[in-house]
Amino acid sequence: MKKHVKKVVSVLTVAVMLLSLAACGKSDGGSSSDNGGDSKDKVKIVVMPKVVGIDYYNAVQKGVDKASEELSDVAEITWQGPTEATVDKQIEMLETIIPTKPDVICIAANDPAAIQPTLEKAQEAGIKVVSWDADANVRDIFVNLVDYTVFGNAVIDSLASQIGEEGDIAIITTTFTATNQVLWIEAIEARIAEKYPNIKIVDTREAGEDTQKANTLASDLMKSYPELKGIIALGAPNLPGAVNAVVSAGKTGEVIVAGNSTPNTMKPYLEDGSIRDVQLWSAPDHGYLSVYTAYQLATEGLEEGKAFTAGDMGEFTPEKDEISMSIGLPLVEFTKDNVGDYDF
Amino acid sequence: MKKLVKNNFFVLILVLVIVMAVMSGMSDYFLTADYLLNATRFISETSMIGLGMTLVILTGGIDLSVGSMMALSSVCLGLTCQAGIPAGLAAAVSLLVGIAGGALNGYAVCKMNLPALIVTLATMGLFRGIALGISGGSAIPIPKSLYFLGQGSIGPLPVQLVITTTAYIVIAFFIYKSNFGIYLKGIGYNEEVAVFSGIKVTWNKVKAYMLSGFFAAFLGILFTCRVSSAKADYGSNYEMDAITIAVFGGASLAGGKVSFAGSYIAAVIIVLIRLGLTTAAIQTEIQSVIIGLILILAVAFNNFVASKKKIEI
Numbered sequence: 016m017k018k019h020v021k022k023v024v025s026v027l028t029v030a031v032m033l034l035s036l037a038a039c040g041k042s043d044g045g046s047s048s049d050n051g052g053d054s055k056d057k058v059k060i061v062v063m064p065k066v067v068g069i070d071y072y073n074a075v076q077k078g079v080d081k082a083s084e085e086l087s088d089v090a091e092i093t094w095q096g097p098t099e100a101t102v103d104k105q106i107e108m109l110e111t112i113i114p115t116k117p118d119v120i121c122i123a124a125n126d127p128a129a130i131q132p133t134l135e136k137a138q139e140a141g142i143k144v145v146s147w148d149a150d151a152n153v154r155d156i157f158v159n160l161v162d163y164t165v166f167g168n169a170v171i172d173s174l175a176s177q178i179g180e181e182g183d184i185a186i187i188t189t190t191f192t193a194t195n196q197v198l199w200i201e202a203i204e205a206r207i208a209e210k211y212p213n214i215k216i217v218d219t220r221e222a223g224e225d226t227q228k229a230n231t232l233a234s235d236l237m238k239s240y241p242e243l244k245g246i247i248a249l250g251a252p253n254l255p256g257a258v259n260a261v262v263s264a265g266k267t268g269e270v271i272v273a274g275n276s277t278p279n280t281m282k283p284y285l286e287d288g289s290i291r292d293v294q295l296w297s298a299p300d301h302g303y304l305s306v307y308t309a310y311q312l313a314t315e316g317l318e319e320g321k322a323f324t325a326g327d328m329g330e331f332t333p334e335k336d337e338i339s340m341s342i343g344l345p346l347v348e349f350t351k352d353n354v355g356d357y358d359f
Numbered sequence: 360m361k362k363l364v365k366n367n368f369f370v371l372i373l374v375l376v377i378v379m380a381v382m383s384g385m386s387d388y389f390l391t392a393d394y395l396l397n398a399t400r401f402i403s404e405t406s407m408i409g410l411g412m413t414l415v416i417l418t419g420g421i422d423l424s425v426g427s428m429m430a431l432s433s434v435c436l437g438l439t440c441q442a443g444i445p446a447g448l449a450a451a452v453s454l455l456v457g458i459a460g461g462a463l464n465g466y467a468v469c470k471m472n473l474p475a476l477i478v479t480l481a482t483m484g485l486f487r488g489i490a491l492g493i494s495g496g497s498a499i500p501i502p503k504s505l506y507f508l509g510q511g512s513i514g515p516l517p518v519q520l521v522i523t524t525t526a527y528i529v530i531a532f533f534i535y536k537s538n539f540g541i542y543l544k545g546i547g548y549n550e551e552v553a554v555f556s557g558i559k560v561t562w563n564k565v566k567a568y569m570l571s572g573f574f575a576a577f578l579g580i581l582f583t584c585r586v587s588s589a590k591a592d593y594g595s596n597y598e599m600d601a602i603t604i605a606v607f608g609g610a611s612l613a614g615g616k617v618s619f620a621g622s623y624i625a626a627v628i629i630v631l632i633r634l635g636l637t638t639a640a641i642q643t644e645i646q647s648v649i650i651g652l653i654l655i656l657a658v659a660f661n662n663f664v665a666s667k668k669k670i671e672i
Contacts, residue, residue, distance in 0.1 A: 067642070067643050067644060068643075068644055093640040094642075095637065095640060095642070095643065096643060097643060098643050098644065098647060099595060099596070101592050101593075101595060102498070102586075102590065102592070103582070103586065103590070103592070103593050103594075106586050107401060108637055110397065110400075110401075111398075111634045111637045111638050112637065112638070114388055114391075114393060114394050114397060114638075115386070115388050115638055126498050126590065128497070128498040128500065128588055129498040129586060129587075129588045129590055131587075131588075132586065132587040132588075133586070
């Protein structure tokens with residue numbers, strides 16, 4: 016008999032747990048509708064990252080939350096993503112979300128080809144699609160990272176200004192095939208050809224996304240080219256590796272390093288002066304801009320060449336691209352003075 | 360009442376009713392025919408992988424390679440279609456790959472006498488590696504003629520639902536009504552006794568692993584047809600889903616005791632919780648915690664039932 020009592024107790028425990036969960040779900044809904052009339056009139060936006068629970072997307076989520084608060088009277092924004100960065104988990108989540116008929120889905124696609132049919136299904140159901148971070152083949156607009164040319168120019172301009180616009184430089188990249196790397200390096204080469212005739216790229220190496228490997232490569236480069244004036248390290252994990260190599264070789268100030276990485280990683284190096292500035296974009300701004308773009312798309316619509324205001328980030332003008340249209344994030348340059356303002 | 364509480368299946372149904380009630384309270388969309396019919400696509404997929412696992416667990420073994428086999432089958436389907444082989448034949452090739460992979464598992468476990476956990480852990484890496492290697496990791500589109508298997512309906516019912524339910528009924532019939540079932544139970548309950556009873560232990564166990572491989576490959580095909588492209592990273596962690604379903608459904612990992620109806624309902628419960636929480640916009644991290652807690656309680660609960668039961672043949 017005792018056993019049976021235990022069984023009944025555990026069934027009840029499960030039931031209570033589920034019911035209390037339902038209660039929190041409901042109270043959440045209640046509080047948001049208190050803020051601004053009927054939740055059915057609000058624009059419903061779902062923002063989906065590649066994966067949840069990593070630093071970078073947590074930073075993006077802060078921007079989403081900020082926009083969500085500003086728009087709380089007129090829009091209902093949910094942040095949902097898979098715990099693994101795989102496309103099948105994203106597809107399953109989308110297929111579950113589509114019947115709830117949100118107005119806009121913002122997605123950072125883990126695989127553009129595999130997710131295409133699901134996004135087509137969403138569009139057929141009347142849902143607008145915004146891609147952000149990683150593009151999709153089917154979308155109304157793409158909220159891109161910083162324009163590749165703008166980004167490449169900023170990196171080489173920073174380096175050039177620190178080496179007196181002349182001398183030998185080397186590039187450490189992630190892989191020769193990654194789209195962003197290829198386009199950044201093309202932009203850097205074009206800028207050199209146009210503006211810096213005395214700068215010469217003597218070598219380009221692949222480090223993957225590996226701080227240790229970038230460190231070894233940077234040390235080797237300095238040995239192979241004793242006249243080397245600068246190193247461009249592209250890829251967030253590679254820049255600290257290259258800076259470290261220069262510091263341990265005692266060549267700070269002799270060999271200048273430039274490139275892209277995240278503020279939290281680079282903070283110590285910026286503060287002790289081993290690097291002057293780091294180029295990137297603001298991750299929270301990416302979330303913020305994506306939400307405002309989605310809101311604009313759902314309400315007044317977006318048109319090529321017609322500017323819209325994205326909250327406190329100012330005006331953006333969608334430009335035509337191969338699939339539909341896109342906008343890009345502004346470049347952010349981290350220095351020792353502003354790096355503390357960012358947390359990702 | 361005493362008898363009902365003792366009945367594992369009754370308990371599962373009770374949990375299912377509670378889950379349905381709670382989920383419909385959380386989202387207006389949950390208790391609609393469209394939503395639930397669409398949900399059966401996911402439920403059928405998860406319950407199909409649980410079916411193979413349930414068979415292997417019945418023999419006292421385990422098959423960790425099912426998720427990877429699903430990916431391998433998916434990639435095989437994609438590549439053979441791309442090579443211009445007719446869709447039906449391509450699907451048959453994928454199923455054969457599944458059976459062959461299962462045979463490899465079975466051979467290593469039974470003939471070479473290696474622990475199933477280690478063998479299938481190794482083939483889990485092996486199958487995934489082959490899938491990644493031959494596909495290069497990219498998504499491969501499949502011909503539109505195959506979409507029916509993953510996206511079509513037979514009457515109002517999604518194709519997967521019909522296929523999986525049929526598979527469950529057929530397998531359950533064989534297990535409960537034929538010698539095959541008695542052999543597997545005997546092996547799972549006590550392998551030595553089974554040997555001395557004249558049961559062909561090796562061949563029957565290998566058959567269970569081959570069926571597991573077959574169902575994993577079948578799922579690979581259905582899944583690929585639903586999402587319209589083949590890819591090597593499908594099915595990660597599905598082996599855990601499969602084990603969860605079997606155990607939640609009333610299987611004993613020691614072997615000799617499983618419940619096919621239990622596995623089926625367990626899949627319904629777990630998938631409905633997951634989908635319902637997503638629809639109600641509960642964060643994925645919190646979902647994992649909730650599902651984990653429910654499972655611990657449910658399995659602990661099953662143990663009370665299991666501990667007192669004798670084998671039934």
